[in-house]
Amino acid sequence: MITTSLHTGLKIFLIFIASLITSFLGGYIFSLSIPIYFYAAFFAFLSIILTFFIQPFAAFVILLFIRPLIDPLSKYGIGQSVNLLAIFSILYILFLVIVLSNDKQKSWKPCISVYFYFYLFISVLSFINIDDFNTGVTFFFKLCSLIAIYVLAYHLVQNERDAHKIFLTVALSSVIPIGNGFLQYAMGTGVQQGMDPTLRINSTFVLSNPYAMFLCIIIFVLIHLLFFQKSISKKFNVVLCGLLFLAAISLVLTYTRAAWFAFLIGLIIYSIKEKRLRIYLLFMGILCVALLYDQIIERFSDLYTPRKYGTNSLVFRMDLAGQLLRNAFPKHYFLGFGLGTSEYVAFKYTTYPLPPHNDFLRILIESGTIGLICFLIFFYMNFKYYFNKIRMYPARSYNVFMLVLLSVYVVASLGQNIFFFVTTTGYVFCFLGVTQKLNDMQDLHEKSPVTI
Numbered sequence: 001m002i003t004t005s006l007h008t009g010l011k012i013f014l015i016f017i018a019s020l021i022t023s024f025l026g027g028y029i030f031s032l033s034i035p036i037y038f039y040a041a042f043f044a045f046l047s048i049i050l051t052f053f054i055q056p057f058a059a060f061v062i063l064l065f066i067r068p069l070i071d072p073l074s075k076y077g078i079g080q081s082v083n084l085l086a087i088f089s090i091l092y093i094l095f096l097v098i099v100l101s102n103d104k105q106k107s108w109k110p111c112i113s114v115y116f117y118f119y120l121f122i123s124v125l126s127f128i129n130i131d132d133f134n135t136g137v138t139f140f141f142k143l144c145s146l147i148a149i150y151v152l153a154y155h156l157v158q159n160e161r162d163a164h165k166i167f168l169t170v171a172l173s174s175v176i177p178i179g180n181g182f183l184q185y186a187m188g189t190g191v192q193q194g195m196d197p198t199l200r201i202n203s204t205f206v207l208s209n210p211y212a213m214f215l216c217i218i219i220f221v222l223i224h225l226l227f228f229q230k231s232i233s234k235k236f237n238v239v240l241c242g243l244l245f246l247a248a249i250s251l252v253l254t255y256t257r258a259a260w261f262a263f264l265i266g267l268i269i270y271s272i273k274e275k276r277l278r279i280y281l282l283f284m285g286i287l288c289v290a291l292l293y294d295q296i297i298e299r300f301s302d303l304y305t306p307r308k309y310g311t312n313s314l315v316f317r318m319d320l321a322g323q324l325l326r327n328a329f330p331k332h333y334f335l336g337f338g339l340g341t342s343e344y345v346a347f348k349y350t351t352y353p354l355p356p357h358n359d360f361l362r363i364l365i366e367s368g369t370i371g372l373i374c375f376l377i378f379f380y381m382n383f384k385y386y387f388n389k390i391r392m393y394p395a396r397s398y399n400v401f402m403l404v405l406l407s408v409y410v411v412a413s414l415g416q417n418i419f420f421f422v423t424t425t426g427y428v429f430c431f432l433g434v435t436q437k438l439n440d441m442q443d444l445h446e447k448s449p450v451t452i
């Protein structure tokens with residue numbers, strides 16, 4: 001059985017961060033034509049592997065911490081289909097294989113629903129219709145890495161203290177991205193997507209949409225830490241409160257409406273399930289709206305104001321979805337066109353060379369009707385599981401958090417492409433593994449004298 005030590009894990013973590021900073025500085029000094037990310041990524045890759053053999057839990061936590069910082073690696077590739085970021089996703093799969101091979105009692109069993117495995121199987125069958133095999137394989141490994149994150153989190157968490165470490169690590173992983181995002185805003189930089197004149201901060205992420213979803217996750221993680229976890233100190237709580245406020249402001253500055261709607265839904269569900277949060281969440285919402293009222297109104301006006309050139313976002317999304325359903329879907333309605341092919345399909349069958357801004361429609365096009373049904377059942381089973389577990393103590397707060405996070409994720413997926421962004425979706429699957437492990441330990445405690 002893998003055990004964890006707070007002192008050892010913290011020491012390894014600090015050594016790793018110091019080494020990573022050194023590699024960044026060395027890269028700036030010695031790099032000529034090679035991007036700085038190559039130096040840092042290579043050093044981080046080796047460091048994480050070495051750390052894993054010393055302290056598996058610490059290596060997993062480090063991967064969670066640096067994941068938002070290495071997103072720019074997706075700009076650099078090996079060939080045309082494999083980017084350097086995929087190498088870090090494969091690390092999760094490698095670590096899982098090592099964990100399962102070292103402990104024969106561990107298995108792939110801890111899955112709330114087997115329907116995600118069914119979805120993965122259907123996605124493999126969709127390769128029958130695929131034109132770009134390399135792209136399909138890349139997206140297949142993304143799905144495998146999500147399963148690996150899920151099962152690793154389940155097996156590596158041994159108690160509630162481990163769960164707290166993961167929550168805290170994910171929260172602190174936002175410090176650099178949030179700081180970089182405000183630097184973008186101050187300098188008037190960011191990304192401008194399509195015909196939209198608005199500059200949207202994306203920080204260390206390639207696009208604003210996954211950054212916005214990342215911020216939604218961070219905000220609810222911080223709420224959980226502040227209100228439902230034993231604090232390290234009052235001063236540290238002040239730091240977390242400040243980080244929570246900055247994350248909320250950053251979310252607005254991404255100008256991502258789908259994430260705003262999803263965030264609002266999450267706040268409502270949290271307020272319903274946790275009455276003591278209502279006044280705090282209401283105050284935070286009012287403060288953010290008051291500070292950034294003009295920016296919010298300007299962003300929503302795009303939904304009903306005709307543009308002089310091009311079309312507004314809502315019309316574009318509806319038109320793209322309609323063309324895909326009319327022209328493309330009937331061609332391969334059963335198994336779809338294959339993983340990762342939605343952009344190619346849109347280019348071929350619609351007037352827009354972009355994938356649909358809806359994860360469920362994207363899965364329908366890529367994995368067909370059967371794949372979408374399996375995917376929807378997977379989420380339904382998760383919602384049912386956590387709703388039924390809300391009454392379970394002491395893991396109740398974790399189950400409420402997971403119910404909120406799943407709701408936010410599903411709502412945001414209706415207006416964005418976030419499922420195949422391992423950075424954001426990986427956190428969701430990680431928390432699925434953590435919360436189910438706590439629930440299983442609680443179930444075991446009720447049947448035996450063993451305590452959590």
